[in-house]
Amino acid sequence: MTKKQTNEQSRLAVESSAVDGSLSDIPAGVFVHTVYQADVAISITDTHGDILYVNPAFTRVTGYPAAEAIGRNESMLSHKTTPPEVYQSLWRQISRGEAWCGRLINRRRDGSEYLAEVNISPVVNDRGEVRNYLGMHRDITAMHRLENQVKNQKALLESVVDAAPVVIALLDVDDRVVLDNHEYKKLQADLGMAEPATMLMTSIRASLEAEAVNGRRSSGYAFLGREVRLDPADGKPPRWFSCSGSCVREDDVAADAFFAGGGRDYLLLVAMEITSLRAQQEKVRVADLQAAMAEEDRASSLRESLSAATYRLEGPINMMASVVGMLSRRSGESDPMVLALSDAVSVGQQALTELRAMIPAETREPVGSINLNEILRDALDLATGRLLAAGITVTWKPQAMLPTLHAYPNKLRSLFKALLDNAIEAMSARGWRERELMVISRAKLGSIEVVIEDSGPGVPAESQLKVFEPFYTTKHRHLGTGLAAAQQVAADHGGTIEIDPRKGAGCLVRVVLPVKRRS
Ligand code: FAD
Secondary structure, eight states, X not given: OOHHHHHHHHHHHHHHHHHSGGGTTSOHHHHHHHHHHOSSEEEEEOTXXXXXXXXXXXXXXXXXXXHHHTTSBGGGGBOSOXXXXXXXXXHHHHHTXXXXXXXXXXXXXXXXXXXXXXXXXXXXXXXXOEEEEEEEEEEOHHHHXXXXXXXXXXXXXXXXXXXXXXXXXXXXXXXXXEEEOHHHHHHHHHHTOXXXXXXXXXXXXXXXXXXXXXXXXXXXXXXXXXXXXXXXXXXXXXXXXXXXXXXXXXXXXXXXHHHHOOEEEEEEEEEEEOHHHHHHHHHHHHXXXXXXXXXXXXXXXXXXXXXXXXXXXXXXXXHHHHHHHHHHHHHOTTOHHHHHHHHHHHHHHHHHHHHHHHSOOOOOOOOEEEOHHHHHHHHHHHHHHHHHHTTOEEEEEOOSSOOOEEEOHHHHHHHHHHHHXXXXXXXXXXXXXXXXXXXXEEEETTEEEEEEEEOSSOOOGGGTTGGGSTTOOSSSSOOXXXXXXXXXXXXXXXXXXXXXXXXXXXXXXXXXEESSOOO
């Protein structure tokens, strides 16, 4: 430290101590040493910015020794690439007696540049006049580079995420979307729903059941390749997504979390649309289903015919057996008539046994977790050929997400197929022009309601209860077991099926199936 410097420092420190009475007890030397040893570049200037004092940290940052800096203007640090307006605003502010803080591009003594974070505070005398300026600055080049790297990486990540051909959404613990990509926004617009992610998660949770509900918040929780079906409300074909989720933890950046730590959990949901792949698989599945249902129809009609045949044969054979008993008591067992009749009875009984053995066994299907929209879609797909042939316009209005039903899928398929068959048959009457079919599904008070409404001739009021009786039919060439069997299936599921009596023209059948039932 030169003698000139020390004197100047002492004068400044003593003056500031005198301005603020509370500091008057601190020896002037303390200020001098504090400024001298501070690890931030400090300079003190006159009101023109001409340097009066610099500390060693100033020399370390700028490369200018004190002897070279003192007497020169602070503009020696200017790299001349900082826009002039910045300096103008700097000077306007400090001339008004206000502190200024900002970033300037500086040049070191060796010509190299650095980014400086500069604080300039006016030093006023006891009359409030600005006498000096106190400048403090730090080289923040490295920090700025880091900041920019983070910014660039963020921008890069965002553009990659946006350009990704998959739906990406970051969800908080309440399933609120905090970040999404272009594909997600497109899906929102396509489906016309606020948050498709909520729908996807509802469905994924249903499939993961308790495991998902509990596991959602544990770290490392993930699900992979969960297939989810979304049914657009406008009746367009369903869309399929293969969804994966991984847990993302964000460290808390709040100051009070510096030592305590903490953070927030997010779920990164990635959904890849697999609708076209599923459409192919669906075609194959519906064809298989068609074959299986045709086979089941065949087996069931064989079962019915054989049961009826055995039932009808049992009567005469039993009667013959009693006649043989009576004759043998009257004429003896060796009577040729008794022997012949007895042979005929045993042959008949043998035939009955063989006939009974030929009755196909009923297939017992297990209860499964099902999406009723899929079952309804299957029933519609199975009926497509007949609907087209009859020129029937179908309006399909599924509720986008239905609660999972624990049910017998094949039985329900048969139920809805029977209802659709009835509707098609009713509208196919010769000369009948109104040919419109509406199928609606919706969740309602712990149940799922399905409405099948046709524009056919309808069921007369007096027959609306009778149609559910076995063998009752309003048509001639018809067995009349369809609605009775459908009602039995609804009852097997704890549900109901009714024909809406308020419906004017056409027929409206309402099926209500409770959701919570597990068997
Ligand atoms: P200049 O001709 O010096 O001035 C640019 C603009 O500032 C002009 O529009 C002019 O009107 C205005 N101006 C200049 N001097 C005054 C004045 N005395 N009163 C009112 N307006 C004025 N600059 C840096 O680049 N890096 C630094 O680290 C830095 N630290 C500083 C620390 C202190 C304590 C002070 C007081 C100033 C500091 N400056 C710093 C500003 C510096 O004095 C120059 O104003 C700046 O470097 C621009 O220099 P220039 O030669 O390009 O233009």
